[in-house]
Amino acid sequence: MSEILLKVEQLEASYGSIHALKGISFDVREGEIVSLIGANGAGKTTTLRAISGLIASKGLISLRGENIGSIPSYKRILKGLSQSPEGRGVFPAMSVRENLDMGAYTRSDRDGIKRDLENCYSLFPRLKEREKQMAGTLSGGEQQMLAISRALMSRPRLLLLDEPSLGLAPLIVAQIFEIVKKLNKEGMTVLLVEQNAQMALKVSHRAYVLETGSITLSGRGEDLLSNEEVRRSYLGI
């Protein structure tokens, strides 16, 4: 089995008096796609926000054995974390190209950045077509492609994807998941947060089910896909 890339232990986080994460533990191994699934308000996005350092949390967050839980958010990208945030979070009044350049903010190797830019454009040709357009004028699907590409521009070890299917047409969703699979085949490790459990479980090696701040189930993607409880609660079958 491959090495553990991300290890989260007894992670707790609160919004005021609301205990959003009640001590969850999970890990992501090198080369895996792992998803966190669960209903609205289960704590999925909170988990990613804690990993990225956007909210305060208790517990252990370690990347390749190094505890990153106490370093400021803007330094975690240097450790190899990169996120496509919930709601995509593109910079609306900046062009597609500028958004991508922001993704490479921490880098200074011009040639490498240029190569990665070309890679993003070949992954999502639509972005190339819209290079000079303001990101706020893109469609939802294009914005999602941009958010993922922007996250890739830092050459992360671990790509965090928060609800990439949110508000998108099924065709676009399928396309985006194809890309995620492709990226993973090329070696990218992915932690995926999804409400669309069916899609997520299909592409994931392993998955965890979150329910009101705790992990209630975990297992291989395909096993959970056929799990009676998961089918009833999350797949509506």
Next chain:
Amino acid sequence: MQDFVQHLVNGLSLGSIYALIALGYTMVYGILQMINFAHSDVYMVGAFAAYYAAKWLGIENQPGLMSLATLLVVSMVACALLGLTIERLAYRPLRKAPKLNILITAIGVSLFLQYAGQLVFGADPKVFPEVMPDITFFQWGDLSLRSSDFTVLIVALLAMVGLHFLIHHTKIGRAMRAVSQNSSVAAMLGVNPDRIVAMTFVVGSSLAGVGSVLVGMKYPKIEPLMGMMIGLKAFVAAVLGGIGSIPGAVLGGLLMGLSEEMVVAYLSSTYRDALAFGILIVILLLKPAGLLGRYQVEKV
């Protein structure tokens, strides 16, 4: 006709000064969503820094490009350092506090600078050194283009072009825009928000420094409360253009300067200040987001 052109020139030069100061309000607002009421007093300190520097360097009676450049640099550096200090000591500790606390702090810093200014510089007005020789470039009947107006327009234009370049064509400028559009995502991408905020104060304050030298050249009487009225008008200009919008601040400043000049010329100078606040009221009623401002849509 000559009259009108004269007023146009005067209005534009006054307006570009308003614009320079308005830019500081709007940039800080764009990044922190706060009105930095101490901005106008940073501007005042800039004028005094230039005044004392001219005395100390013995260039108070040597108008010319060298003096202009020297005083601009001195004033910009002084304002930048002061802006940086205010941000570090007064605003940064309150970054996570409710917006109202920061607003009240800003008013406090403003009052502090005004009264500290009276204590340190003295409350009596001082005469600003002559920065540029008073030459009339062009005379046509009543119309005269003087070096002071010309200098104001050129320097303000250069400052704005420089700002545009910084904001749109440098990495730090891109990061500033990114923080103002979505600060948590910018942080996730590796931008240190504190550094960008500090940079914004440096740039905004140094523009106020430029403004203070230009004003000193046009109206060479400086005193510790000189920032109050011009600061309020520049703030109105920023709101008029759409607070948070950089082109808006420039447009708002020019409109303010032009309309003030026209009111004084064709109506009565009594209404000079009433106009500014009249404009503010009308804007708040008709177009609360300002001319170039956008409504912030809250998304869930």
